[in-house]
């Protein structure tokens with residue numbers, strides 16, 4: 001039993017398709033007694049495995065919300081074996097504000113797990129997810145993209161977990177997506193991630209980095225929608241009448257597991273990239289530079305790769321603060 005003060009009007013054990021909400025208490029200057037209504041959809045047919053799908057963990061990443069809203073309307077219970085639970089806008093206030101962080105408490109939902117009932121609103125939502133929803137799940141998918149600040153080559157991603165059986169199950173599901181890359185990453189900007197928490201419970205868990213710079217077109221959305229359907233089919237939860245989506249190229253399995261693969265700017269200024277996504281780099285190679293607008297005579301500061309590989313991600317916003325991640329180097333491992 002969860003001690004959360006959040007609740008849902010949906011019966012997650014009922015067959016059929018239900019649209020409803022997770023309600024979270026809040027109080028504002030103009031509404032003393034109010035609730036946040038976070039959309040929740042449950043599609044169930046009989047006993048079977050449960051997939052738990054999230055979008056909008058970061059509010060400025062809209063691939064997840066669009067894909068899950070489409071999926072929620074298109075999937076019929078007759079196609080489902082077991083249950084699909086969809087949360088298309090987990091950090092609802094951030095999705096509505098087009099911000100990465102919640103405008104209510106300034107928090108990053110993807111650093112708030114597992115959360116607690118006495119936390120600020122972001123941690124209370126995380127706690128509802130970790131104490132009520134994640135225990136129901138056999139498969140967890142958290143759809144991310146570059147948000148406003150990053151460009152990414154499209155990937156399905158995961159940490160390298162200790163249990164080899166869990167890792168191979170996660171790799172099987174990730175390869176089913178059909179994304180150009182399956183990407184193994186490490187946390188370099190804090191813990192408390194939703195995927196990390198679900199992984200720690202032994203749940204097969206996938207994240208993604210689908211689009212770049214809060215922009216997308218039909219190709220990115222098709223990869224997100226079709227890939228997610230493929231994963232649900234691979235997990236035995238969704239029957240696809242039209243068959244699997246087959247990508248032009250099989251996924252490359254790549255990893256950025258060294259701290260030095262994540263290149264942080266040593267100074268504040270205007271970032272000029274010298275490499276593009278997908279470019280190969282050698283250790284020591286310049287990948288960008290920082291210009292100092294207050295000192296026009298100064299040479300720009302060269303930023304170099306510390307490891308060899310290729311650029312899987314780089315910063316999308318030119319104006320850069322010291323410590324911002326300006327590029328990520330990955331290597332093919334299979």
Ligand code: CA
Nearest residue numbers: 058061144145
């Ligand atoms: Ca993200």
